[in-house]
Structure formats: C-alpha cells, structure tokens
Amino acid sequence: MTVTFVDSAADSDIVDALILQIKEARPSILAPYAGASKYENSGQRVVAGQLLMQSASDIFLGWSDSDDGHQFYIRQLSDMKWSADVTTMSASELQSYAALCGQVLAVAHARSGNAGSIAGYLGSSSTFDAAVAEFANSYAEQVLDDYQVFLHALETGRLSAE
Numbered sequence: 001m002t003v004t005f006v007d008s009a010a011d012s013d014i015v016d017a018l019i020l021q022i023k024e025a026r027p028s029i030l031a032p033y034a035g036a037s038k039y040e041n042s043g044q045r046v047v048a049g050q051l052l053m054q055s056a057s058d059i060f061l062g063w064s065d066s067d068d069g070h071q072f073y074i075r076q077l078s079d080m081k082w083s084a085d086v087t088t089m090s091a092s093e094l095q096s097y098a099a100l101c102g103q104v105l106a107v108a109h110a111r112s113g114n115a116g117s118i119a120g121y122l123g124s125s126s127t128f129d130a131a132v133a134e135f136a137n138s139y140a141e142q143v144l145d146d147y148q149v150f151l152h153a154l155e156t157g158r159l160s161a162e
Helices: 042-053 091-110 115-122 127-156
Strands: 002-008 015-024 062-065 071-076
Touching: 042 062, 042 071
Parallel strands: none
Antiparallel strands: 002 015, 015 071, 062 071
C-alpha cells in the first residue's frame, strides 16, 4: 500500500510529494533457528535492523499494526535509487557485481553487532559455521525447487511470461 501526501503552495507550480511506503512485516524466516524475536511487532524488528545497518536512516522510518493483526513497517519511498541492469552483464561482470553486493551487505551486517561479543559467544568450534552452511544449502535447494515449479507453470500455461 502506498500513501501519498501532496503539499503545494497555491501560487506555485512546484509540487513537493511525500510518498510513504507501507510494507507488511512477516515473522523472520530465521525464527525457527534463532528463536523468537525480542520485538512483539515484526515491523519494529525490521526497523531496528535497518537502524543498525544504515549509516543514515529515513526520518519517516517506523512501524505499525492493523486491527486485524497484520504488522507493517513504513518508510519514505524514494525513486532516486539506481540499480544495475544484470540482463546486460557478461558472466564475469555478473559474478563481480554479486561479489560486490555481498561485500556491501556483509559490511552493513557487521555494523549491527559487537564482533568481540559475537566471537566470544560462538567460540572456536565449527558448529555455527556448519549450521550456516547447512541453512544456505537448504535455502539454495529450495530456490532451485521453486524455480523448477515456476518453469513447469510456464510450460503448462498456468503462468504467462508476457
């Protein structure tokens, strides 16, 4: 759902638009592995994570819930973002771009915790490493399975790619 507020001076042709994006916040997919969130509202969990990872956050960033139990987070929608056109990249360019995206994401996540405390908690065993690798492999297998279902739906006409 997008809510738009428009404010313009009566004697001006300039329109300043504020577009707020309201997105549903579902429970974390990590909850079965990491336990329940300390936040009752999943929108608050998302906002707390964004505040930890972003060096400068949206001043309109917030959360809410509906009367029927849905939880949301709210942010200012800004169309000034740029995105790479991965459809025109060669395999090596796509691999470099993916590596860069991974590095940026890792740096953002590194801002969210105390490295010494985390290292102390995890210890020197490979238990955590193995658990993360198992999760990543299971997730990758699920993505591949979902892609096959998607392709089958296209082939049988259940979905159209027009």
